[in-house]
Amino acid sequence: MKSNKSNRCPVCNGYKSMSETTFTVDLGFGVVVVRHVPAEVCEQCGAEWLDDVTSKNLEQIVQNARSSHSMVEISEYQPSPKSKLAS
Numbered sequence: 001m002k003s004n005k006s007n008r009c010p011v012c013n014g015y016k017s018m019s020e021t022t023f024t025v026d027l028g029f030g031v032v033v034v035r036h037v038p039a040e041v042c043e044q045c046g047a048e049w050l051d052d053v054t055s056k057n058l059e060q061i062v063q064n065a066r067s068s069h070s071m072v073e074i075s076e077y078q079p080s081p082k083s084k085l086a087s
């Protein structure tokens with residue numbers, strides 16, 4: 001099944017292109033910042049879309065930050081993070 005793979009922005013109907021963004025989450029006790037996240041960005045209004053894989057990876061980073069309770073967590077986005085869980 002193909003999801004909506006249109007190259008048009010649903011907000012303003014401008015064109016989207018692959019770019020990078022900075023992902024920020026406020027966890028209450030601290031913030032997580034992930035830099036160089038690949039995203040589709042609308043050239044016209046600046047709206048951003050992350051794909052499923054990217055969102056999953058970001059979720060993982062946020063969970064790690066949550067469990068380590070760091071006040072400020074700044075990461076570089078890695079497409080395939082090395083699993084430190086399995087040792």
Ligand SMILES: [Zn+2]
Pocket residue numbers: 009010011012013014042043044045046047
């Ligand atoms: Zn737009």
